Amino acid sequence: MNIVVCVKHVPDATADRKFESDNTVDREGVDGLLSELDEYAVEQALQLREKRSDEEISVTALTVGPAKAADAVRKALQMGADKGVHVSDDAIAGSDYLGTSLVLAKAIEKIGSEQKVDLVVFGMASTDASGGVVPAMVAERLGLPQVTLASVIESQGDQVRIKRDGDTATEVIGATLPIVLSVTDQSGEARYPSFKGIMAAKKKPVESYSLSDLGVEASEVGAEAAYSAVEEATARPPRTAGEIVTDEDGSGATALAEFLASKKFI
Amino acid sequence: MSASSTAALPSALSSGVVFTGTPERDALREAAAAFTRREVAPHLDAWEDAGALPRELHRAAAKAGLIGVGFAEEVGGDGGTLVDSLTVTEGIFDGGGSGGLIASLFTHGIALPHIAAAGHTPAGADLVDRFVRPTLAGELIGSLAITEPDGGSDVASIRTTAVRDGDHYVVNGAKTFITSGTRADFVTTAVRTGGSFEPGKGHGGVSLLVVEAGTPGFTVDRKLEKLGWHCSDTAQLSYVDVRVPVANLVGEEGSGFVQIAQQFVVERLGLAVQGYAAAARALALAATYASERQTFGKPLATRQVIRHKLVEMRRQVEVARTYTHAVAARHDAGEQVIAEACLAKETAVKTAEHVCHEAVQIFGGAGYMRGSEVERHYRDVRLLGIGGGANEVLADLSARLLGYAG
Numbered sequence: 166m167n168i169v170v171c172v173k174h175v176p177d178a179t180a181d182r183k184f185e186s187d188n189t190v191d192r193e194g195v196d197g198l199l200s201e202l203d204e205y206a207v208e209q210a211l212q213l214r215e216k217r218s219d220e221e222i223s224v225t226a227l228t229v230g231p232a233k234a235a236d237a238v239r240k241a242l243q244m245g246a247d248k249g250v251h252v253s254d255d256a257i258a259g260s261d262y263l264g265t266s267l268v269l270a271k272a273i274e275k276i277g278s279e280q281k282v283d284l285v286v287f288g289m290a291s292t293d294a295s296g297g298v299v300p301a302m303v304a305e306r307l308g309l310p311q312v313t314l315a316s317v318i319e320s321q322g323d324q325v326r327i328k329r330d331g332d333t334a335t336e337v338i339g340a341t342l343p344i345v346l347s348v349t350d351q352s353g354e355a356r357y358p359s360f361k362g363i364m365a366a367k368k369k370p371v372e373s374y375s376l377s378d379l380g381v382e383a384s385e386v387g388a389e390a391a392y393s394a395v396e397e398a399t400a401r402p403p404r405t406a407g408e409i410v411t412d413e414d415g416s417g418a419t420a421l422a423e424f425l426a427s428k429k430f431i
Numbered sequence: 432m433s434a435s436s437t438a439a440l441p442s443a444l445s446s447g448v449v450f451t452g453t454p455e456r457d458a459l460r461e462a463a464a465a466f467t468r469r470e471v472a473p474h475l476d477a478w479e480d481a482g483a484l485p486r487e488l489h490r491a492a493a494k495a496g497l498i499g500v501g502f503a504e505e506v507g508g509d510g511g512t513l514v515d516s517l518t519v520t521e522g523i524f525d526g527g528g529s530g531g532l533i534a535s536l537f538t539h540g541i542a543l544p545h546i547a548a549a550g551h552t553p554a555g556a557d558l559v560d561r562f563v564r565p566t567l568a569g570e571l572i573g574s575l576a577i578t579e580p581d582g583g584s585d586v587a588s589i590r591t592t593a594v595r596d597g598d599h600y601v602v603n604g605a606k607t608f609i610t611s612g613t614r615a616d617f618v619t620t621a622v623r624t625g626g627s628f629e630p631g632k633g634h635g636g637v638s639l640l641v642v643e644a645g646t647p648g649f650t651v652d653r654k655l656e657k658l659g660w661h662c663s664d665t666a667q668l669s670y671v672d673v674r675v676p677v678a679n680l681v682g683e684e685g686s687g688f689v690q691i692a693q694q695f696v697v698e699r700l701g702l703a704v705q706g707y708a709a710a711a712r713a714l715a716l717a718a719t720y721a722s723e724r725q726t727f728g729k730p731l732a733t734r735q736v737i738r739h740k741l742v743e744m745r746r747q748v749e750v751a752r753t754y755t756h757a758v759a760a761r762h763d764a765g766e767q768v769i770a771e772a773c774l775a776k777e778t779a780v781k782t783a784e785h786v787c788h789e790a791v792q793i794f795g796g797a798g799y800m801r802g803s804e805v806e807r808h809y810r811d812v813r814l815l816g817i818g819g820g821a822n823e824v825l826a827d828l829s830a831r832l833l834g835y836a837g
């Protein structure tokens with residue numbers, strides 16, 4: 166079985182975020198890391214490989230992004246993925262979801278041309294853009310069924326069954342491989358890279374693709390081809406001191422409720 | 432400011448000392464820090480109050496691949512050098528860990544090396560299977576017992592005796608200040624199988640014997656209360672006619688002193704890392720606080736007297752770290768660095784004491800309060816100049832090794 170996990174390199178949420186002059190996120194000047202939500206995807210792919218240890222299962226970590234994005238692939242390899250693919254091309258900068266999903270789909274097709282891809286795993290969203298639509302778009306482009314937002318994943322043979330927790334109901338969904346799967350942050354804590362894993366990752370193969378390797382024209386991606394553009398980006402205003410409700414005579418609860426009501430929280 | 436809120440502050444990595452190494456070591460440090468942020472920091476206050484770590488934490492740390500770093504794969508470890516295991520310690524402090532946590536979660540770092548090193552004989556391999564592998568898997572907890580009520584610095588003068596009786600040794604004596612001793616499943620115990628405790632007659636008569644919890648006559652006398660290292664349990668142990676199989680002897684009879692001495696470099700450099708890593712963390716916390724805390728209408732960090740303090744703290748941490756790493760790398764390369772390890776420890780101890788003192792000062796009253804992380808580091812680092820060779824003893828050893836002893 167051949168599994169591809171798509172991983173995104175995102176700016177560290179605890180660091181200062183910066184924007185480029187075109188209002189897109191500055192991805193080079195900020196410390197970055199593997200999106201935490203994608204760690205869950207890597208974890209589920211690795212668990213699948215461990216649970217089905219009688220089969221030959223290969224897990225490939227795939228990322229699209231600038232040079233630094235290779236760190237996301239490396240982290241996935243340190244956690245235990247077998248190989249990595251990094252798609253990088255200056256023309257990709259500024260791509261929207263459609264552009265990104267096109268590059269991902271083409272890369273998955275290229276990986277699949279060597280060995281058929283049975284399962285593509287995504288996190289539920291990226292921690293920077295938080296769109297959550299790329300898995301669906303990639304599924305559409307690949308012509309594969311999409312099984313999204315799984316909190317529990319079971320598989321046997323070519324059958325996959327997942328649990329998806331909604332606000333009002335929990336769905337159990339069955340599907341036949343090949344599929345595109347996305348997993349939530351409820352699917353199980355991701356493992357830490359171990360010392361052995363870190364050392365082993367040094368020797369794992371990482372392939373680099375450019376757009377021409379994938380047969381994608383520069384005009385199909387990037388800011389020019391994007392259907393959406395960031396018109397304005399404003400830094401979050403500094404946190405204000407807040408309002409303190411004092412309770413000296415027992416009226417505190419009422420005052421608190423009035424405050425919350427005035428802000429339309431209740 | 433509570434410890435749980437400080438755990439979320441920028442790490443030493445991002446706001447101060449940059450612990451860069453190879454990309455692999457950076458990844459290892461980050462993995463250790465991530466483990467600590469998630470599995471340790473939220474509970475550390477409770478473990479400090481409880482006076483001990485839960486066993487479950489040892490299993491979790493083993494599963495995360497942190498326990499076995501620095502131990503060879505042949506004995507169940509994950510491989511790696513001394514610098515690699517020091518990197519784990521840095522990461523743990525960076526993630527909000529503490530000296531007590533390291534002492535207790537990594538007691539195997541002092542309890543196992545002798546057993547692992549003696550594993551090349553069939554009897555030694557058996558001890559490796561019984562004690563080293565399960566401990567590195569997080570299933571067992573081990574302690575090292577050398578210090579006695581009558582003395583710790585003078586290892587050759589121990590009084591606990593082991594007298595051969597058929598296939599057993601009969602052990603009598605007492606050990607004190609033993610880290611993880613109340614929870615230990617086994618205790619690597621220094622015993623006297625020959626010679627005498629009188630000055631100059633002791634070295635050749637010391638042996639190492641693994642004593643298992645539950646062996647009749649072997650008991651925890653007392654759990655000791657301490658100034659710091661609260662989450663690390665410390666025990667006084669009693670041995671009364673304890674029959675220990677001869678198979679539990681580590682290495683040759685009478686080779687205990689040499690075995691212990693061989694591990695000193697590693698232990699001392701480990702304590703040096705604790706010193707500068709605690710200092711780096713305290714500096715990061717203090718620097719953040721100084722930029723946020725306003726007095727007389729301005730942040731503390733705008734005052735020259737405060738920011739110069741921060742620079743001096745930073746200077747000491749950088750020097751202690753750089754020197755300790757250099758000595759550890761020389762040890763990894765096979766060099767004899769006994770004196771240098773003493774100098775590194777002394778440098779880091781002084782750094783830790785100065786930096787944690789100043790960090791508490793910058794925090795003001797909040798720094799004196801229980802639950803503030805700098806308060807814990809301030810108490811915890813006091814041990815570093817006492818354990819693993821006290822300052823005075825190491826200075827004197829260095830004087831002899833460096834040719835300054837007249």
Ligand SMILES: Cc1cc2nc3c(=O)[nH]c(=O)nc-3n(C[C@H](O)[C@H](O)[C@H](O)COP(=O)(O)OP(=O)(O)OC[C@H]3O[C@@H](n4cnc5c(N)ncnc54)[C@H](O)[C@@H]3O)c2cc1C
Binds near residue numbers: 577
């Ligand atoms: C929290 C904690 C945990 C510990 N964990 C362990 C453990 O797990 N296992 C273990 O075996 N031990 C442990 N110890 C013991 C520790 O190793 C000893 O405390 C240390 O070796 C010092 O020995 P001592 O306390 O007997 O002091 P002493 O040897 O009595 O020394 C007292 C003081 O005199 C100084 N001094 C001693 N000799 C000389 C000299 N010749 N010239 C000048 N000055 C001298 C020393 O530097 C020290 O300042 C622990 C101690 C503590 C506090």
